[in-house]
Amino acid sequence: MYFFDPHIHVASRTTDDLQALARAGCVGLGEPAFWMGYDRTAAVCFYDYFRQLTEWEPKRVANYGMAHWAWVGMNAKEAENVGLAREVIALLPEFLDRPNVLGVGEIGLNKCTRNELTTLEELVALALARGEQLLFHTPHLEEKYRGTGMILDLLAADDRVVPERVWIDHCEEHTIRPVLEAGYWAGLTLYPTTKMTPERAVDMIEIYGPERILVTSSADWGPSDPMAVPAFIQAMRRRGHDDALIRRVVYDNPLRLMRQSRNFQG
Amino acid sequence: MAETASSGNPLDKDFLQIRARLIELAAAMDRVDRGGGAAGDPRLEQIRRSLAIVAGNEPNRAEQVQMEFSLSARG
Numbered sequence: 001m002y003f004f005d006p007h008i009h010v011a012s013r014t015t016d017d018l019q020a021l022a023r024a025g026c027v028g029l030g031e032p033a034f035w036m037g038y039d040r041t042a043a044v045c046f047y048d049y050f051r052q053l054t055e056w057e058p059k060r061v062a063n064y065g066m067a068h069w070a071w072v073g074m075n076a077k078e079a080e081n082v083g084l085a086r087e088v089i090a091l092l093p094e095f096l097d098r099p100n101v102l103g104v105g106e107i108g109l110n111k112c113t114r115n116e117l118t119t120l121e122e123l124v125a126l127a128l129a130r131g132e133q134l135l136f137h138t139p140h141l142e143e144k145y146r147g148t149g150m151i152l153d154l155l156a157a158d159d160r161v162v163p164e165r166v167w168i169d170h171c172e173e174h175t176i177r178p179v180l181e182a183g184y185w186a187g188l189t190l191y192p193t194t195k196m197t198p199e200r201a202v203d204m205i206e207i208y209g210p211e212r213i214l215v216t217s218s219a220d221w222g223p224s225d226p227m228a229v230p231a232f233i234q235a236m237r238r239r240g241h242d243d244a245l246i247r248r249v250v251y252d253n254p255l256r257l258m259r260q261s262r263n264f265q266g
Numbered sequence: 267m268a269e270t271a272s273s274g275n276p277l278d279k280d281f282l283q284i285r286a287r288l289i290e291l292a293a294a295m296d297r298v299d300r301g302g303g304a305a306g307d308p309r310l311e312q313i314r315r316s317l318a319i320v321a322g323n324e325p326n327r328a329e330q331v332q333m334e335f336s337l338s339a340r341g
Contacts, residue, residue: 141282141285173289173293192286193282193283193286194282194286197290199290199293199294200289200290200293203293203296203297206300207300
């Protein structure tokens with residue numbers, strides 16, 4: 001079955017992973033800007049990183065017959081440094097105009113601090129002023145519930161927000177309901193130990209249906225599984241779900257979201 | 267004495283794994299309910315007794331759970 005992985009950090013993955021994804025039926029990858037495992041020391045480091053996401057990684061991915069789209073933004077962890085974040089935000093318009101960029105992301109909260117929220121408000125303001133789609137990272141573990149609520153409150157306070165153009169990622173059992181009820185896209189991250197397993201993602205489809213749900217690997221530089229979307233497909237089949245439903249989640253839904261970006265070509 | 271996996275505070279290393287397994291177990295039990303439940307199924311009672319063992323303070327929980335699922339031990 002053809003599928004997309006709309007959230008994977010290709011810059012952290014090997015060509016072996018790209019080969020395996022292509023052979024499994026992957027046709028396209030979405031790569032949000034994120035924390036690379038260390039704090040960068042200057043805005044120019046982000047400039048180079050955004051170039052990597054929009055110039056080099058698409059070429060690597062194309063070698064395996066897949067498409068690549070990027071999201072650019074200031075990740076939640078480095079957003080604590082508001083001064084640096086403002087310098088990075090000033091870089092974003094140049095990249096948001098590039099033909100393979102889908103919007104502003106992944107942005108959000110990590111420890112839910114005042115500084116993180118300040119940076120987030122400025123990123124959202126930029127995105128809304130430009131009519132960009134938004135991709136939100138919700139915090140890990142014990143901060144997820146609180147941080148997701150803070151993000152939803154921030155969005156609800158601005159009447160320029162178009163819910164179907166907003167993707168709230170890393171949803172789990174205790175956060176998915178308010179995200180879907182507010183009309184946003186809910187991302188399910190198939191990530192070992194700290195997020196969601198393929199079996200629990202199938203549970204979410206069974207409980208909430210496939211509308212506005214995305215399933216991704218978020219595979220990065222840590223222990224993660226770039227083949228998580230195929231694992232989800234397998235788990236859906238084991239539960240007896242038909243290919244039409246599976247295809248809707250792993251192919252039609254990401255395509256529908258991406259097509260809402262003015263830069264999407266595919 | 268050599269340091270073993272159980273020396274120190276194992277939660278420092280194992281907490282996230284235990285947390286993940288608990289959520290996975292909770293999700294599996296929800297799945298049983300959504301599938302129509304398993305009222306009267308003796309395996310469900312085995313699971314409940316095992317959960318009580320896990321939540322208790324007696325040592326050798328793994329051995330006790332193994333015995334819960336051992337036919338010969340239950341006569």
